Amino acid sequence: MKIRVYYExxxxxxxxxxxxxxxxxxxxxxxxxxxxxxTPVIDGAHFVVRKMDCDFLSSAFFADELDxxxxxxxxxxxxxxxIQEIRKDDKLLFKTKVTLVxxxxxxxxxxxxxxKDMLQSLFAKIDK
Amino acid sequence: MKIRVYYExxxxxxxxxxxxxxxxxxxxxxxxxxxxxxTPVIDGAHFVVRKMDCDFLSSAFFADELDxxxxxxxxxxxxxxxIQEIRKDDKLLFKTKVTLVxxxxxxxxxxxxxxKDMLQSLFAKIDK
Amino acid sequence: MKIRVYYExxxxxxxxxxxxxxxxxxxxxxxxxxxxxxTPVIDGAHFVVRKMDCDFLSSAFFADELDxxxxxxxxxxxxxxxIQEIRKDDKLLFKTKVTLVxxxxxxxxxxxxxxKDMLQSLFAKIDK
Amino acid sequence: MKIRVYYExxxxxxxxxxxxxxxxxxxxxxxxxxxxxxTPVIDGAHFVVRKMDCDFLSSAFFADELDxxxxxxxxxxxxxxxIQEIRKDDKLLFKTKVTLVxxxxxxxxxxxxxxKDMLQSLFAKIDK
Numbered sequence: 200m201k202i203r204v205y206y207e208x209x210x211x212x213x214x215x216x217x218x219x220x221x222x223x224x225x226x227x228x229x230x231x232x233x234x235x236x237x238t239p240v241i242d243g244a245h246f247v248v249r250k251m252d253c254d255f256l257s258s259a260f261f262a263d264e265l266d267x268x269x270x271x272x273x274x275x276x277x278x279x280x281x282i283q284e285i286r287k288d289d290k291l292l293f294k295t296k297v298t299l300v301x302x303x304x305x306x307x308x309x310x311x312x313x314x315k316d317m318l319q320s321l322f323a324k325i326d327k
Numbered sequence: 328m329k330i331r332v333y334y335e336x337x338x339x340x341x342x343x344x345x346x347x348x349x350x351x352x353x354x355x356x357x358x359x360x361x362x363x364x365x366t367p368v369i370d371g372a373h374f375v376v377r378k379m380d381c382d383f384l385s386s387a388f389f390a391d392e393l394d395x396x397x398x399x400x401x402x403x404x405x406x407x408x409x410i411q412e413i414r415k416d417d418k419l420l421f422k423t424k425v426t427l428v429x430x431x432x433x434x435x436x437x438x439x440x441x442x443k444d445m446l447q448s449l450f451a452k453i454d455k
Numbered sequence: 456m457k458i459r460v461y462y463e464x465x466x467x468x469x470x471x472x473x474x475x476x477x478x479x480x481x482x483x484x485x486x487x488x489x490x491x492x493x494t495p496v497i498d499g500a501h502f503v504v505r506k507m508d509c510d511f512l513s514s515a516f517f518a519d520e521l522d523x524x525x526x527x528x529x530x531x532x533x534x535x536x537x538i539q540e541i542r543k544d545d546k547l548l549f550k551t552k553v554t555l556v557x558x559x560x561x562x563x564x565x566x567x568x569x570x571k572d573m574l575q576s577l578f579a580k581i582d583k
Numbered sequence: 584m585k586i587r588v589y590y591e592x593x594x595x596x597x598x599x600x601x602x603x604x605x606x607x608x609x610x611x612x613x614x615x616x617x618x619x620x621x622t623p624v625i626d627g628a629h630f631v632v633r634k635m636d637c638d639f640l641s642s643a644f645f646a647d648e649l650d651x652x653x654x655x656x657x658x659x660x661x662x663x664x665x666i667q668e669i670r671k672d673d674k675l676l677f678k679t680k681v682t683l684v685x686x687x688x689x690x691x692x693x694x695x696x697x698x699k700d701m702l703q704s705l706f707a708k709i710d711k
Binding site: 361 | 591617
Binding site: 462463465466467468469470472474516517 | 590591593594595596597598600602644645
């Protein structure tokens with residue numbers, strides 16, 4: 200997924216404000232679903248970020264075009280872990296390991312085999 | 328109401344990103360209610376921005392402390408109009424005329440005499 | 456220009472937060488330049504929003520795909536006026552008249568014939 | 584430091600959008616400097632986020648008033664590590680370990696004894 204950096208994304212330091220890389224990752228996760236005509240809301244449950252370990256390796260600037268790549272690391276009972284990386288050309292700018300929990304009304308929910316298969320196939324497709 | 332400018336508010340031009348002045352005005356409108364132990368949601372209805380005429384007169388910078396002043400211009404059947412101004416020290420940076428509609432489930436709703444009185448008294452208090 | 460609505464764009468009312476329509480318009484203005492391999496920064500001068508009259512006509516929601524259309528109304532000595540509209544399918548959600556000033560080091564700058572021609576041709580192309 | 588949750592901070596899930604907790608932490612870090620009449624920019628160098636390990640434990644909602652607490656974990660040659668926690672009343676909602684690098688023109692810079700002392704005293708004061 201391609202992300203363009205606009206004025207809104209930058210700060211007075213002239214670079215992309217650090218929290219915006221998390222937004223870009225969320226856009227990419229949602230876009231997987233949209234591309235298949237789906238939404239990331241499944242029977243009223245959705246994927247909530249539970250943990251995010253982030254490395255900010257280098258800066259992006261106004262007008263840059265960035266690439267977000269995403270892959271599934273592991274799928275557990277009610278959560279799954281993804282690795283997401285943001286690059287400019289081939290340079291790695293940002294890397295994160297995200298734990299997402301399927302939750303409904305604030306409570307974790309078992310990820311059914313159906314959803315597991317869907318996640319696997321969505322992200323496998325994008326990975327190529 | 329005092330607003331501090333943080334990194335998140337600025338852009339690569341080194342100044343506050345223009346759309347953020349609208350956020351500051353909304354914070355001020357909400358804060359009137361919070362200060363009285365109320366919320367801007369009334370029986371499931373809330374105030375939706377319908378129109379905003381904005382003058383961006385001068386720039387604010389990182390670390391600035393800004394003042395938002397707000398006054399009611401007129402209250403109509405299902406809407407009301409406010410004037411909001413943002414200053415740094417005594418310098419006017421931003422001025423807007425906002426039309427807000429009371430809406431529930433996407434439909435305009437009559438502003439009852441009760442709510443009219445509440446709006447008048449909330450904003451009169453702040454005005455001093 | 457197509458804009459996708461992500462979680463970051465919505466608020467607790469379930470709709471796109473009003474100030475974000477201004478961001479979408481700015482993205483569209485910048486993207487005109489990027490598409491031609493240009494940037495909206497010209498010899499250290501850039502276009503600053505001086506005035507924005509905004510009509511919020513209807514709401515956009517999570518996952519919506521929006522269209523931003525832009526046209527030049529008039530070009531003055533140091534400023535120009537654009538009309539920008541945001542639609543979902545054919546429904547008009549947002550309309551604004553924006554006055555942009557070419558400024559360098561905080562001071563207005565004459566728009567040269569070169570830049571005038573560039574603006575005309577950039578936006579004429581997109582208009583089709 | 585007290586943070587109020589406004590509409591702009593929430594998303595269509597009705598809760599604070601996850602990336603905004605990072606903004607709140609940055610506001611708190613900057614505010615330490617502002618409270619002492621300082622800014623977080625030191626001889627043209629500033630503190631850049633290099634790493635952030637984030638736990639999103641529970642959700643915050645519109646109108647909530649949150650507390651951000653911050654303490655220094657360790658100060659190294661050109662970086663330091665902070666622990667920041669966000670609470671609502673006494674409930675822990677968010678916890679992060681942040682590594683900040685002092686950088687100038689994109690390059691890490693030694694943290695002088697002066698700055699070390701300033702950091703220690705700034706954050707010690709707030710900690711009480």
